[in-house]
Structures are given as structure tokens and as C-alpha cells.
Amino acid sequence: MSDTRQPITVLFGGKSPEHWVSVKSGLFALLHLNPARYLVRGVYFDQTGHPTSATTCKEAIATFFARNEVSFFGPGEHAPADDICSWLQDRAHPSGANCLRDGGLGDWGLFLPVFHGQGGEDGSIQGLLEFLGLAYGGCNLEGSALGIDKILTKQCCEAIGLAVAPWAAIDSAAWNKDPAACLERCRPLGLPLFIKPARLGSSIGLSRVTRFEDLAPAIQAGLNWDSRILIEAQVQGIEYGIGIVGNQAQPMISAVAESTLRSDSYDYEAKYSADALDDIVPARLDADTTARLQDFALKAWRALDMCGLARIDCFLGPHGPILNEVNTMPGLSAWAPFVMAWRHIGINAPDLMDLIVQEALNRNLVSKRVHLENTI
Numbered sequence: 534m535s536d537t538r539q540p541i542t543v544l545f546g547g548k549s550p551e552h553w554v555s556v557k558s559g560l561f562a563l564l565h566l567n568p569a570r571y572l573v574r575g576v577y578f579d580q581t582g583h584p585t586s587a588t589t590c591k592e593a594i595a596t597f598f599a600r601n602e603v604s605f606f607g608p609g610e611h612a613p614a615d616d617i618c619s620w621l622q623d624r625a626h627p628s629g630a631n632c633l634r635d636g637g638l639g640d641w642g643l644f645l646p647v648f649h650g651q652g653g654e655d656g657s658i659q660g661l662l663e664f665l666g667l668a669y670g671g672c673n674l675e676g677s678a679l680g681i682d683k684i685l686t687k688q689c690c691e692a693i694g695l696a697v698a699p700w701a702a703i704d705s706a707a708w709n710k711d712p713a714a715c716l717e718r719c720r721p722l723g724l725p726l727f728i729k730p731a732r733l734g735s736s737i738g739l740s741r742v743t744r745f746e747d748l749a750p751a752i753q754a755g756l757n758w759d760s761r762i763l764i765e766a767q768v769q770g771i772e773y774g775i776g777i778v779g780n781q782a783q784p785m786i787s788a789v790a791e792s793t794l795r796s797d798s799y800d801y802e803a804k805y806s807a808d809a810l811d812d813i814v815p816a817r818l819d820a821d822t823t824a825r826l827q828d829f830a831l832k833a834w835r836a837l838d839m840c841g842l843a844r845i846d847c848f849l850g851p852h853g854p855i856l857n858e859v860n861t862m863p864g865l866s867a868w869a870p871f872v873m874a875w876r877h878i879g880i881n882a883p884d885l886m887d888l889i890v891q892e893a894l895n896r897n898l899v900s901k902r903v904h905l906e907n908t909i
Contacts, residue, residue, distance in 0.1 A: 536572060538568075538569075538570060538571055538572040539570065539571050539572065539642060539643065539890070539894070540571070540572045540573075540574070540640050540641065540642025540643065541566055541571045541572070541573050541574070541642050541643045541644075541645055541670075541890065542573075542574050542575070542576055542626060542632065542641045542642060542643070542644050542645065543559050543562050543563050543566070543573065543574070543575045543576070543645045543647055544559070544575075544576050544578060544584075544632070544644060544645065544646045544647060544648065544653070544658065545558065545559020545560070545562075545575060545576075545577060545578070545647045545648065546559070546577045546578040546579060546580070546593065546648075547578045547580075547582055547648045547649075547650075547652050547653045548578070548579075548580055548581055548582035548651075548652045549648065549649060549650030549651050549652050549653065549654070549733070550650060550733065550737045550738075550758070551648075551649035551650040551733070551737060552580050553597065553600075553601075554649050554864060555647060555648050555649045555650075555653070556577070556593065556594075556597050557597070557601065557603055557864070557865070557866060558647045558649065558862070558864055558865035558866070559575060559577075559647040560575075560594065560597065560605070560621055561605055561865035561866055561867075561872075561882070562645060562647050562865060562886060563575050563621055563624055564605050564606075564612075564613065564617070564620075564621070564882075565605075565610075565882040565883045565885070565886045566883075566886050566887075566890070567883050567886075567887065568613070570887070571890065572640075572642070573624055574624055574625070574626035574629075575590060575621070575624050575625055575626060575629075576590065576625075576626050576629040576632045577589060577590035577593045577594075577625070577629065578648075578653075579593075582652050584629055584630055584631070584632040584633060584634075585629055585630060586629055586630045587625040587626060587627050587628075587629050588625075589629075590622075590625035590626070590629055591622040591625050594618060594621050594622050594625070595618060595622070598617075598618045603866055604866060604867040604868055605617070605866060605867055606867050606882075607867040607868070607872070607873075607876055607881065607882065608876075609881065610867070610881060610882055610883070628640075633661065633662075633665070636665060637665060637666070637667045641667070642668075643668045643669065643670055643890065643893055643894065643897070644662055644667060644668065644669040644670070645669065645670045645671060645889075645890070645893070646658045646659065646662075646669060646670075646671055646862075647671070647862060647865070648862060649862055649864070650681075650732070650733050650737070651681070651732055651733065651759075653862075654672075654677060654681050654861055654862045655677060655678060655681040655682075655732060656674050656675075656677040656678030656681070659671075659672070659673065659674040659677050659678075660674050660678075668893065668894070668896075668897035669893060669897075670841060670889050670890055670892070670893030670894075671841045671842060671861075671862060671889065671893070672839060672840070672841040672842055672843055672861035672862065673838075673839065673840045673841050673896070675837075675838040675839075676834075676837050676838055676839030676840065676841065676843065676861055677861045679837045679838065680837050680839065680843060680859040680860070680861040681732050681861060682731050682732050682761075683729055683731050683732070683763045683858050684700075684702045684731050684761060684763055686833075686837065686856070686858060686859050687700055687763075687856070689836045689837055690832075690833050690836050690837075690856050692836070693832065693836045695829065695832055695833060695836065695854075695856055696850070696852070696853065696854065696855045696856065697855060697856045698765050698766050698767075698768045698848075698855055698856075698857070699721075699722050699723075699765070699766040700722070700763055700764065700765045700766070701718050701719050701722060701763075701764045702731070702761065702762070702763055702764070703715045703718075703719075703752060703756075703761075703762050703764060704760055704761045704762075705756050705760045705761075708752060708753075708756060712749060712752075715752070716745075716748060716749060716752075719748060719764045720745065722764065722765075722766040723766055724742065724743055724744070724745065724767075725741055725742060725743045725766075725767040726741070726742045726748065726751075726764055726765065726766060726767065727739060727740070727741055727742075727763075727764070727765045727766075727767060728740045728741075728742060728748075728751045728752055728754075728755045728762060728763075728764055729755065729762060729763045729764075729765065730755050730758040730759035730761075730762055730763075731759050731761040731762055731763050732759050732761070733758055733759060737758065738754070738755055738757070738758035738759065739755075740754060740755065741767070748764075752764070768848040768850065768855055768857070770848045770849055770850060771791060771792060771816075771848070771849065772791075772792040772794070772846055772847070772848055772857060773789050773790065773791055773792065773816055773818075773826055773846070773847055773848070773849065774789070774790040774792065774812070774844050774845070774846045774860075774863075774870045774871065774874065775787060775789055775790075775826060775827055775830035775844065775845045775846075775847075775874070776790075776842070776843075776844050776863065776871045776874045776875055777830060777831065777834050777839070777842065777843050777844075777845065778841070778842045778875075778885070778888050778889060778892065779840065779888070779892055780840045780892060780895075780896065781835060781838070781839075781840055784831065784834060784840075785888065786827050786830065786831065787871070787874035787875045787877070787878060787880075788814055788815045788816075788823075788874045788875075788877040788878050789814075789815055789816040789818060789823050789826050789827065789874065790812045790813070790814045790815075790816060790870035790871070790873060790874045791812055791813040791814070791815075791816035791817060791818075792812055792846075792870070793811065793812055793813060811868045811873070812870040812873065814870065814873040814874050814876075814877050815874075815877055818849075822849070825853065825854065826847065826849065826854055829845075829847060829853070829854035829856075830845035830847070833845050833847075833856060833859065837859065839861070840892070840896065841861075841889070841892060841893065841896075842861075842862075842863070842889055842892075843859055843860060843861050843863070844859070844860040844863040844870070844871050845859055846858050846859070846860065867882070872885065
């Protein structure tokens with residue numbers, strides 16, 4: 534009897550500095566895709582960005598578990614086996630090294646890219662898959678390319694009237710030509726300032742400046758990570774995250790998560806160390822304010838032409854929400870804010886993964902139908 538389950542290939546790892554965060558999120562996806570419905574395999578991309586064999590994938594999974602203690606299961610969720618590491622290793626795709634090199638002729642099924650940062654969350658993998666005519670899930674090409682870039686995100690959202698923190702952008706060419714002029718462009722923003730690589734996440738390369746004389750070295754440090762950086766005035770207040778899954782017409786929206794990070798504790802270590810605090814879900818807000826934040830998030834989602842999934846992060850100012858940034862592939866673990874926010878409204882991790890997959894399958898059907906209509 535043939536296997537009627539939908540094949541899904543989870544792609545994780547990659548060449549971004551967020552490599553091991555991607556491994557964690559990819560393993561979370563593998564663990565929560567219902568094996569009764571889906572024939573799930575994982576392909577690990579090494580830190581040079583190349584897909585690897587099943588053997589290398591298994592070694593990477595073992596390395597991850599040797600280095601990390603991660604909670605993959607929330608209340609009411611159960612591990613599929615006593616030895617989770619071995620269970621995941623068994624799902625390494627036997628033809629992983631050929632992934633994206635055989636034109637989709639293998640038993641890849643639906644691709645689910647679970648990358649963070651450049652080289653996967655930025656539209657590059659999504660563009661390749663669309664070029665090859667292969668179905669994929671997660672955030673779409675347009676949303677990924679716009680959402681990964683903090684500068685383009687602000688420009689698109691400002692264009693439809695959404696509030697953003699005061700900001701300036703600097704690229705390496707302008708900095709090398711006239712650093713003094715670049716610094717003067719930042720002076721009206723005041724202090725403190727955040728310096729952020731435009732196309733990285735997980736607070737990698739981010740710094741906070743409280744003295745103007747420290748701005749130049751912070752800009753130079755940021756340009757070591759990305760050729761474009763965002764300089765942003767600090768917004769006082771609590772940050773909130775809102776998850777969205779679905780299409781443009783009828784997206785689903787999560788509860789609001791309240792960040793526990795302080796303005797002086799914002800970097801990669803603060804987010805991912807063993808001492809990091811879980812976000813508060815639901816946020817300590819009244820119903821009207823919650824609805825206002827959710828409506829703001831939906832407007833940002835549509836401004837960036839998103840479908841699939843994303844998390845919209847914003848502050849709450851005296852005059853309403855202020856956009857911080859967008860995550861087109863939020864971090865996944867049992868206590869990640871994106872996952873907790875869905876769990877609060879009754880959507881546990883397997884159900885969440887199912888929503889993501891079903892949206893992707895529907896999107897692929899629509900794409901095929903439109904292509905067929907345009908070729909008749």
C-alpha cells in the first residue's frame with residue numbers, strides 16, 4: 534500500500550550568523566509536523582550554505598543537542614520518542630545533498646524553509662523555489678525580501694501612514710566617502726540610539742549608543758555585518774509581538790506577547806542565554822489596546838504584501854502603536870513568544886504547523902491555477 538501522506542522537506546541551518554537558531558527552529562518544525570499526516574524529512578544546510586548528506590545532517594543534530602538544552606514541548610504536548618535526538622536523526626533526508634539540485638525530482642514534496650537571517654529568510658531561497666516551480670511554505674518571496682530589510686520595512690509602512698521610530702540609514706559607500714556627513718544625519722535623532730544591521734535578526738550586530746562620540750565605532754561595527762545599517766532612536770516603553778499566519782485576504786492573528794527584555798539588555802545573549810526570561814502571554818493590556826495592536830500588525834502585514842507567516846513587533850506610544858520590525862521566520866521553541874501567543878488562543882504547536890502547511894498548499898494550488906490560465 535502506497536504512502537498517501539503529504540511529503541514535507543524542512544530546510545534549516547544555513548550560512549547566516551543565526552545558523553544554530555535556525556537549527557533549533559527547524560528541529561521544532563520537524564517535531565511538530567504530524568507524522569500521521571505528513572511524511573517529514575529534514576535537510577541541513579551547513580555554514581557555507583550548502584545542503585548536506587543525511588550523515589552530516591545527523592551529525593549536526595547531535596552537535597545541537599550536545600550544546601543546547603531546549604524545550605520543544607509545551608503544556609499538553611508530548612515527545613514522539615524517549616530519545617528525541619535519535620528520532621530527529623532518523624528524519625534526515627537520505628538524498629539531502631541533492632536538495633534543490635535535481636529540479637524537484639526527488640520525493641521533496643512541499644519545502645518548508647526554516648532559516649533565520651540572510652541566505653534564507655530574505656527571499657533568496659523563496660525566489661529560487663519559485664523559479665524552479667517548487668511549492669514552499671512560510672513567508673512568501675515579496676514579504677520575505679521586504680520584511681528582512683529593516684529599512685525597506687520602515688519605508689513601506691511609513692508610506693501607508695504607520696508610525697515608526699525616527700530613523701536614518703547609512704550604507705558602506707556613503708560611510709567610506711564621508712563619515713562626518715553620515716554622523717551629522719544621525720544627530721537630530723537624539724540619544725540613545727540603536728545601530729542595527731539592516732538584514733540580520735536575533736540582535737546580531739546590534740549596539741546601543743548613549744554618547745554621540747561612540748556612534749562612529751558602533752556604525753563601523755554594524756557595517757562589518759551588513760553593507761546597510763539602520764540608526765534608530767530608542768522608543769521608551771514595552772515591546773509587543775503579534776503573530777500572523779495565512780493569506781492576504783483572511784489572515785489569522787495571535788494573542789499579543791509582551792517582551793521582558795529591557796532597553797539595556799537587548800542583544801543575542803539576552804535573548805538566547807539560559808537566563809533569558811520568557812515573554813508574557815497574553816500581554817498585560819486591556820481588550821481595546823490589544824485590538825489596536827493587532828489591527829496595526831495586520832496593516833503592516835498588508836503593507837509588506839505578506840502571506841504565510843510573520844511576527845510584527847511594535848511599541849505602544851502615547852499616540853498608539855509604533856513599528857519596531859518584522860520577523861518573517863520567528864524563532865520556534867516551546868516558549869518562544871510566537872509559539873506561546875498561538876498557544877494562548879488554543880492553537881498548539883502541531884496545529885500551528887498544520888496551519889502553515891495548509892496555507893502553503895493552498896497558495897501552491899492558486900499559483901498553479903493562475904499559471905495554467907495564463908498559458909491557455
